[in-house]
Amino acid sequence: MKRVYMDHSATTPVRAEVLEAMMPFLTLTFGNPSSLHWFGREARKALEEARDKVARAIGAAPQEIIFTSGGTESNNLAIRGVARARREKGNHIITSAIEHHAVLDTCLALREEGFEVTVLPVDEHGKISLDQLKAAITDKTILITVMMANNEVGTIQPIAEIGRLAHERGVTFHTDAVQAIGNLPVKVDDLNCDLLSMSAHKFYGPKGVGALYIRKGTSIKVFNFGGSQERKLRPGTENVPGIAGMGRAIELAVDGMEEKVKHVTGLRDRLIEGLLKIGDVRLNGHPTDRLPNNVNVSIRYVEGESLILSLDLKGIAVSSGSACTSGSLDPSHVLMALGLDHQTAHGSLRLSLGYRNTREDVDYVLEVMPEIVARLRAMSPVYACKTKEVE
């Protein structure tokens, strides 16, 4: 059976070059970077080389990069860390309705500590309004956190403008760029951000490794305590092989990115065009300001989960939204924020492409999809009613 993986926003396979970069640090140069001897020094060297690579990829200085256990921890550290560090300056945080749960839930948890949180709405394409953002900033605002690109619908936010507005008012600005690395140009100075979250497994690196960019001079408080690793911001023996893998992965992700993006964008547009032809299918997210690898459609009169399982039987791996909410029965908070009704939200599908996907993959999906949709619709009572009405 043909196997087509189109769930790269959930996670990606580790590239051979990345595995190669990791292996020596598992078995041969396995030292603890805190050890003073040769094994320790070699491990530390690997750590610092990876830090240089991550910094270079996003236009930062190496001292501005902290390694973490992933995107979730990076987001938690950024938001909680800045909120607590700037507590005397104010207690107001601004975020958006379509953030990843690692951002949204962290902000909402801070409410219990006396912080006020404004959750900006988005328009039908998933964009926040800069005017609304400007109006929401008060003298008490200490932090704005808005994601660079959404993991479900792919909408890209005007990050540089948000950063400019934040800085005009002396507000710290964090962006979750977990989905952006390798898909969009990410340069911290162009984006005017103070903190930026990354996760290696979204760009062909290993799971369990991430990084947080913290602009020099940004005040932040830690929430983990122990050794003095990562300038005490992130104690615990460093995941050296994972970090070495992340360094190699980000290097590969930004290297020749334009070409890969062009390839993937072509596939994306072909996929969207083909899916819309099925009928009663709408594209979710922004028509143009979207991740080059993201397709998100609502297929009316079809249950998203049934669709995923049917596609799975044909060897096609896609998802209904973010992987985190795949198991839950609630409709995606992102699609709801875009104004979709429950039923439409339930019939939505995310196909996220990778550079290894081919035109044949896309054509295979487009070949099997109409049959599956037709079969599922034939079982849908709602669809039966609709067709009767037409008759």
Added chain:
Amino acid sequence: MARDIYLDNSATTPVSPAVAAVMARALTENYGNPSSLHARGTEAEKMLADARRALASRLEVKENELVFTSGGTEANNLAVIGGARRNRRRGRHLITSRVEHPSVLYACRRLEQEGFRVTYLDVDTTGRIDPAALPPALSGDTILVSIMHVNNEVGTIQPVEEIGRLVKAFRPDIIYHVDAVQSFGKLDVLPARWQADLVSFSAHKIHGPKGAGALYCRDGTALEPLLHGGDQERGLRPGTENTAGIAGFAEAARQAFAGREEKMRHMASLKQRLADGILNTIGGSVQNGPAPGAPHILSITIPGVRGEVLVHALAGEGIFISTGSACHSRRADPSHVLLAMGRTAGEIAATLRFSFSVYNTEAEIDFTLEKLRRAVSDFRLLAGRKK
């Protein structure tokens, strides 16, 4: 000697070839996100479940009682901070010891800033807590007791079973946490027998990967998560799981438990051989911690010679040891463990830690002893001449 002699296994261990193979496969082939519904996701979820089962069965606990973390530090933080914060309405008092790992001690310091009170139990000259000191420290306000099983600097084994009995006899709802990072895969680690509610583990101390660990969390023990934003690990530890690291951790545990007792005997005999050799032939040398203590950690003070100097001298011969814990090696302040044991700053500066793995051999020990003796006598001679 052609090969390096690595005697710093308490700092970290090499991943075994079998573990590396398991991880390589997980990274490149079984790469799905366990939360995904499709085949790639279910395969990854199954790998995670298999790992959980492998670890749970060796601990004789239920699978759902294991929470995977990014390592021992996070497990300790989640236990101590998560346990204290979640139960602050029941009380504000914690008990720990002076010789805990920094990830427990600094977590306690942090809680003190949040209004908790912490009692730090003293230890004797061998680094051991006197269980009799516990009952007077317990109060109606006590909500959590955190004690390590094996000390990472001197190898002292704490009476965790007896402490558990005393804690639970005083009040069963006091949360009892044990840091078993240095003992898991070596000594018997049985949360139920200890009556422990929380137990911390780290993969890289048993030939598993860095960046993977776990917290045993007994059914019904309430914790406040440190991180927010996902349902993974029952919401106690959100974030996409480090599937390859976790699979590697389970494989490392499988290997550690195969013939565990014989491996312990092997390490204990290496430790004994080196200890005897040093104590019998290097004048003034003393062993820190009780003999025998944990089979894999040996702490020795050789008066008059700075530990750092000997570490460097041995490194020149391809022998890798440390002066104490890796976390401490970059700091100037003397070891809090040895201070608590009543050692002077001078003695602490003259202390070495040797830590063994199953891969070490008698020949390596003999070679190390020979090189150590020569280095010590060279430096003593030099020091004598200077005077």
